[in-house]
Every structure is written in structure tokens, then in C-alpha cells.
Amino acid sequence: MNGGSGRCLCGEIRYAFDGAPNWQVHCHCESCRRATASPFTSFLGVSRDKVRWSGKARASYASSPGVTRSFCPTCGTPLAYESAARAHEIDLYAATLDQPSSFRPERHVHWNEHLPWISLADRLPVHYTPRRxxxxxxxxxxxxxxxxxxxxxxxxxxxxxxxxxxxxxxxxxxxxxxxxxxxxxxxxxxxxxxxxxxxxxxxxxxxxxxxxxxxxxxxxxxxxxxxxxxxxxxxxxxxxxxxxxxxxxxxxxxxxxxxxxxxxxxxxxxxxxxxxxxxxxxxxxx
Missing domain, CATH: 3.40.630.30 (Gcn5-related N-acetyltransferase (GNAT))
Incomplete structure (x- = not known):
């Protein structure tokens, strides 16, 4: 994937980005599941200075300390995840891409939180979040x-x-x-x-x-x-x-x-x- 674009369900918010994503993953953490009402969420990380937004302003929700999730205030489509720990980049939802088939996931993250009724055969590497x-x-x-x-x-x-x-x-x-x-x-x-x-x-x-x-x-x-x-x-x-x-x-x-x-x-x-x-x-x- 070398650049891309996407939109919310109603089309009132659009985005575009230049260059290849920094990474592409499936996330299984509980907070992302609840934010999207889906068994796991697919993200691509893009450098913030390469993303352009157009249309209506996004609404946002601080889901945890240092984390902001933005969405369309009209149709509710989740659009981006932003973290103070990674202020240089913004995470976009792969399913909102105009061409989601261009998404190439590299691994599963927060696999320790995956749902037991999810069985995946993609053979991608999995990353677990350590617990102290x-x-x-x-x-x-x-x-x-x-x-x-x-x-x-x-x-x-x-x-x-x-x-x-x-x-x-x-x-x-x-x-x-x-x-x-x-x-x-x-x-x-x-x-x-x-x-x-x-x-x-x-x-x-x-x-x-x-x-x-x-x-x-x-x-x-x-x-x-x-x-x-x-x-x-x-x-x-x-x-x-x-x-x-x-x-x-x-x-x-x-x-x-x-x-x-x-x-x-x-x-x-x-x-x-x-x-x-x-x-x-x-x-x-x-």
C-alpha cells in the first residue's frame, strides 16, 4: 500500500494519506473491541504529518489516559485512534479505507485478550501484552x-x-x-x-x-x-x-x-x- 484514502459510512468525513503505512495489524484488546463492537479491530499506523482530513470535523472520546478515539458525529463510524505515547502517528481503521483489500496485516497484537470463540488460520505472528x-x-x-x-x-x-x-x-x-x-x-x-x-x-x-x-x-x-x-x-x-x-x-x-x-x-x-x-x-x- 503506497498511500490511500477512506471515509465514514455517511461520507461526511474523508481522509487521505501519503506513502506506506508504518505498520498494519489486527488488534484484539478489549477497549478496541468495545469501541468498534467487533471481535477484533484492524489498524494501520500512519505518520501524522502524512494524513489529511476533509469534510465535517470529527468528534472524539478520551477512552483512557492519553488515548483519544475519533468518530463521525453523524453516522458514528470509528475513524482514528491517537495515543500520547505515539504522538508522531495516527492509527486509521482499515475497514474505512476506500480500498480495504489493499490492507496487508503483519501480525496480531494484544493476542492475550483475544476471544476464545475466534479461530484464525492466517498464520500471522501474534504479539502478547505482558502482565506484571x-x-x-x-x-x-x-x-x-x-x-x-x-x-x-x-x-x-x-x-x-x-x-x-x-x-x-x-x-x-x-x-x-x-x-x-x-x-x-x-x-x-x-x-x-x-x-x-x-x-x-x-x-x-x-x-x-x-x-x-x-x-x-x-x-x-x-x-x-x-x-x-x-x-x-x-x-x-x-x-x-x-x-x-x-x-x-x-x-x-x-x-x-x-x-x-x-x-x-x-x-x-x-x-x-x-x-x-x-x-x-x-x-x-x-
Missing amino acids: LTGEEAMEPILNLVRAAFAYMDGVVDPPSSVHRLTETGIAGAAREGEVWVLEELGRPLACLFLTPKPGRLYIGKLAVAESHRRKGLARQLLAHAESRARDLGLPALEMQSRVELTGNHAAFEAMGFVRAGETAHEGYTRPTSFTFRKAVSDRAP
Whole structure:
């Protein structure tokens, strides 16, 4: 799509934009569903300075802090979503395009909020919105997720993984004293990671993905979120550790921009037992 135009149902408001959209997605969040009375909403993001409006003035509604949704005051057609967090662009509704067949969705976002009676076979990648645990939730599902994800280390790493000492109480404490984030689908945890702010860095621990959802980019999504949290906290680097035996993990971390920055030994061992990996946090979000 290289430019386009669209209108509301009654035609009293029109828009046009130049150039290709910045992105094109299907959104499954509850607020967009309610705003459009549809099971999911299809958006294209366009740089604000490339959009032109004509006809009647749009009406608007502040649906949440920093978010404004505009619509036609005559026919009620939703027309645009604007966020203070992304002041440089405006999100247009794909179904209002004069040629909606030109829309080319790239992925599903807020998939963790999708309706259970929606079944899609487009094979597009899905993006989940992480949820931060408060420490008051039942932690058994998170404990089971971590234990299952780390089970492959048994008999491989020496000394045994600290996951064997992890408890529900310990996870609740980690959520209160640091941060525990989880990706969920229909209430089931699919992936998680623990974050601990330290001087000059944000430490990542217990990155775990359910076996049923591996190779779907969930670890990358959580690590991208960790980078966002580091920016919010003013910390210039991410840090994690991996046992020396887990060479496959080392390669995966390096492919995601981490570099080996040191080594440590567990108490009682004269050889390195873990490698430290670090990644510089960019000043701006991608």
C-alpha cells in the first residue's frame, strides 16, 4: 500500500494519506473491541504529518489516559485512534479505507485478550501484552511453568539448577521486591521472566516459555519488554546468566544482541559454572 484514502459510512468525513503505512495489524484488546463492537479491530499506523482530513470535523472520546478515539458525529463510524505515547502517528481503521483489500496485516497484537470463540488460520505472528504480577496471585501456575521449562537442564548442568529451590512464596516475593512478568492466553501462563533492578543494569532471571509455545517468538517479546523496562528505569544495560553447559542458549542470546561479559563459579567450584551476558539498552524504542 503506497498511500490511500477512506471515509465514514455517511461520507461526511474523508481522509487521505501519503506513502506506506508504518505498520498494519489486527488488534484484539478489549477497549478496541468495545469501541468498534467487533471481535477484533484492524489498524494501520500512519505518520501524522502524512494524513489529511476533509469534510465535517470529527468528534472524539478520551477512552483512557492519553488515548483519544475519533468518530463521525453523524453516522458514528470509528475513524482514528491517537495515543500520547505515539504522538508522531495516527492509527486509521482499515475497514474505512476506500480500498480495504489493499490492507496487508503483519501480525496480531494484544493476542492475550483475544476471544476464545475466534479461530484464525492466517498464520500471522501474534504479539502478547505482558502482565506484571502483584505478588498476590496464585503462583502455582508460574512455578509449574518454570519447572517444566527448566527440566531439560536436569543431568546436564552442574551444580543443579536453582529452580529446584524455587517456591510459590519465592515467586510472590520476587514479584513484590522486583518484577515478574507473564504472557498469558485465556488465563493460562505461556511465558514469564523475572526482573531485578541492580546498579547500572536490569537483571533477567527465570526466562521460561511453555513447550507448546516455543519457537513462536515469546522469549524475544519478553526480552524486548525487559529492554523497555530498563529504559523506563533509566538503566543502560540488560544482564542475564547462563550455565556453561547450555551452549544452545548462549547462541540464542548472542543472536538477540547479548554479548558474553564474564564468568562466575558457584560456591565450592574452582571452574566457571555460569557465563554472564549483557546487552546495551538503546535510548529509543525500536
